[in-house]
Amino acid sequence: MYVHSKDIFTLPGYYRSISSRRSVLAAGVGIVSFGIAGCVSVPWFREPDGADWSASVPELGGLASPVTTEGIVAAGGSRDGRLENGQLVAFDTETGTQQWDRDLGRPTGLVAADGTVYVGEKRDSGQSRISAFDARTGSRRWRQMVSNLSSAMAVSNGTLYAANGGLAALETADGSVRGEQSHVPETDFTVVAAPDDQLAADDHAVYFGDGDGVVAISPTDGTASWSWRPTQWEATTVGPVPIDDTIYVGGGGDVVALDAADGSDRWRTPFGRGAEITGVHATDSSLLVAESTDDAPSDTFGTVYELSAEDGSERYEMRFDAPVTRAASTTATFVVGTGDGTVTWTDGASFFARPETSLPTSGFGLGAAGNQAFAQTSAGTLWALSPPE
Template sequence: MADGRVLVTTARGSLVALKTDDGKELWTADVGQTSDAAPVVSGDTAYVTTWNGGENVDRGVAAIDLADGSERWRAIPDVDVSSAATLAHDTVYVGGSRKRSHVIALDAMDGSERWRFRAGEYASTPAVFQGIAYVSGGKEPTVYALDAVDGEERWRVDVDGRVWGAPTISGETVYIGTRKGTVYALAAADGEELWHIEIGDDVRESLAVTSDMIYVPDRGSIHGLSTDGEGQWSVDASSYVFPPTVAGNSVIVTDRSEAFGLDAATGAEYWRHAVKRRTISDMTFSGIMCEPVVHNHVVYVASLGGDVYALQRPE
């Protein structure tokens, strides 16, 4: 969301700007071969990651002018970046991808490279807080804390499985989930383990955290935990669950077929919305492959069928 626009990336490598009130298309920018991670926005610029371009197609990170969709700069055009970027102060941070293990920091004004750090293939989008970039190791069962200015390693912690989702920071604690189905709480200062809990299934995405609850998506459920690691509730989904979004007293969740809203305290369902299927030639496209975005009591969801939905969220 940016200045009255809904920004949507597509698997065909486009960034599309829609009006928030009626969904009318304002412009479309061609940013690369494949761009299926959400853009990050600051002021008048959207930063978009691209991948799967091949040797003769620019990849990396593109900075797009929000006024008309024109490209301001492109950085690391030889690098696949399959996860979203993080913008902190005047720096754009990106993680790894297939056969790419570096976390890279770029100048937000011109795309020049500031530093890079080898973390692991599919290293996560960095989470930046108080001058530290926290990174999950992707295929490596490790969590890193890096100096956000120069990329120097502050600490690293090994956990019980691969860590694909970006860390979530709340207060002085870093929360992550592993592919072994374990949730860890680590001290942000030095990585000391505060607690862990096994929820029993594959956690591939980032967690959502409030002052008193943690929301954990896994292969087929969404779990509500207290911030000391005690289980509070669990709700089954129809399939793989993407990172949830907390909005007021609700948790907004998407899986591969539906979007639904739950009571944040109890997990009770408020509403549910299925997306349409679309058949092109002999192929059918359906479901959802991204997290929801909530703005001014409206839930925005993009589908594999090529539709963008604006859903009024009950207050």
């Protein structure tokens, strides 16, 4: 249990954070966040187990969950309950020290890669403006108008892809437009529930998941390389997630593994009535699938399944009392959050207890880097969390 102090310190801009857990352990004292003008304060309660630090940030609103790159976590959202009053704030992942903040219009999508943070802002007539910021300093590298809402974004091979009502490809170096298209015969690039992770890219293709399945787009000429259109499919809600030569995608209560070369389905695993896929995580030989089951009034719970990556057969399951509503995957771990505010770290089947902690709210977005999770609450608090010992 930390000994709390009311001593405070000021960081650049409008946001302040508590000391990191690592420095607290060294000094034997902790600092609790506080309210400031124009921001939502962190309530005075016992901090979650495993908390490294916390900070006041914009309200999550409709923007994507926190994103990370090269030791920086960026969180965006709206201020004062107004979607048009957007803001983006960046912190050092280790210490919680605020690095910079930027005022925005109405934010749409958010992604980070290779030391750059990209954010979209809604403009008129279905357009948006994308800004690229240096992750460490916050200096604007470039900004560019595109003819879609850029609710979903992905980075691959020096190109930023942005979609929703069209697809744009921009050079990450200077923001110049490589190409734009409003549709291809297979899809109109509509994001089902912005923001969402319906867009992904790798060395071979740009993948877009829509209400009918998945389309792979050539990064060279923008034509469709293949499309997967099953006879029965609810809107794509998780993925596409390219891993090596496989594309994983979730929709409704089903998860599917597609061949990256031609889009043929290798296997499809359903999880029953009332299930909804909320995240996936690949290991060497398994796929972890997070889902929520809401078969009211008596059957509401969450599960993480471990499936064989080869054929989709079930190996193991981990049950939660509340639905798994969000998830974040890194090369090190799979972090899942449930509707009762619990955050759990897992890497597959184990007879040992898994690290978990509880947040004081059920409304939060979830990002991760390494073993560290970042939970941004709807009330405007960013928690940096490590697996409790």
